Amino acid sequence: MGSNRRDDLGAYVRNPESFPKDVIYQNEEFVAIRDKFPKSSLHLLLLPRDRIKMRKHPFEAFKDAEFLEKVKVEAGKLQKLAASELRRMYGKDSAQEKVRQAALDAHPPPDELPAGRDWVKEIKCGVHAVPSMNDLHIHVIAVDHYSERMKHRKHYNSFATPFFVPLEDFPLKSDDSRWHPEREGYLRRDLVCWRCGRNFGNSFEKLKTHLWKEFGEWKKI
């Protein structure tokens, strides 16, 4: 009966104060944490605390429209928080941020302040069509996939194919092919760069090297 790692996320929900380094915030309905094995340079998880819902498959849990709406709202908040963190991390490298900073530093500053980079766009929120961890969790993750912990094809394709289902796509229509992800073989697909579309076939290490280069350019936008 197995207590194995697949149930480890439950501990954050039951006992968030035991993980001060990992828990970003908590409230009555959610706990937000840092993913322990991040698949991008920033990777957070939103964990609903409802005892019933948290043991359901996300597709099942999100059939409850009211619950789905609460999750979307909370994920939106966490996404903004994550965007702020991206700004702190990469703002100094970003061309768009430099333009804004230059305007701020100008004497006198211009009437219209450039907006700076929209980091929210660089973060995706969603679930895996077949989660491996048993407790309901929503990924809030930067698009870069620049991480040493991203170690194989399934790691990558679980975020880079329709296997990753964005929160905004819920509720799924009844004919959506993502209801039957195994048939679709999403995780077996060729490895394709999320940024330039280059196809790396089965060559994970080559993709990873390439993603390192893409990361260097992406943070500088």
Add this chain to the structure above:
Amino acid sequence: MGSNRRDDLGAYVRNPESFPKDVIYQNEEFVAIRDKFPKSSLHLLLLPRDRIKMRKHPFEAFKDAEFLEKVKVEAGKLQKLAASELRRMYGKDSAQEKVRQAALDAHPPPDELPAGRDWVKEIKCGVHAVPSMNDLHIHVIAVDHYSERMKHRKHYNSFATPFFVPLEDFPLKSDDSRWHPEREGYLRRDLVCWRCGRNFGNSFEKLKTHLWKEFGEWKKI
């Protein structure tokens, strides 16, 4: 432009006396040797010595009916010789041979002596649809595929699929699919036990373990 290993069989033909351990016999037209990397417990090669023919692809060389006939005759001789060797190797394990031996030892011996095992049936003669070694050679090989040198799928499938073309199938008809072996993907096929037909998919090591068991039973027939 190369002198590489693919030409190594030529040395046996040009200079058979240099390989006394490997050469089984020689005459004006052929040299018979032991395969240096045997893919069965007994694996011989018949090498035609004709300077022109020996540099041709077997399908091309065998278009010459007279030559083909000579090869068939010589291969038949070598096959019988190999059968004798199999009898020496496994006769003591063979049930059919034991019956014959018991009859021989009886007092008085019966009028009809049991034939003993037909070892010729356990030896196949033929060529690979796409040989890797450049000098013409005909495999004379026991069916067992019990050998440490059989190390990967292509080794096995080159003898266990239509990639192996028995001598008796020549001349090939013009519509024979073996004229175009690449298209057929013979070497990529699932691994299937020659004896019981069990399918091992891509699991070469599991097949090999199984072949060890089959060998133990096969020699006892």
Add this chain to the structure above:
DNA sequence: TATTCCGATAGTGAC
């Protein structure tokens, strides 16, 4: 052809 190197793939066990 064989050998070697490296990387991709597949199965397992985890309390």
Add this chain to the structure above:
DNA sequence: GTCACTATCGGAATGAG
């Protein structure tokens, strides 16, 4: 499609004078 460990599988390069 948890991670971590192992064994196996698979392609690519090599080679010679």
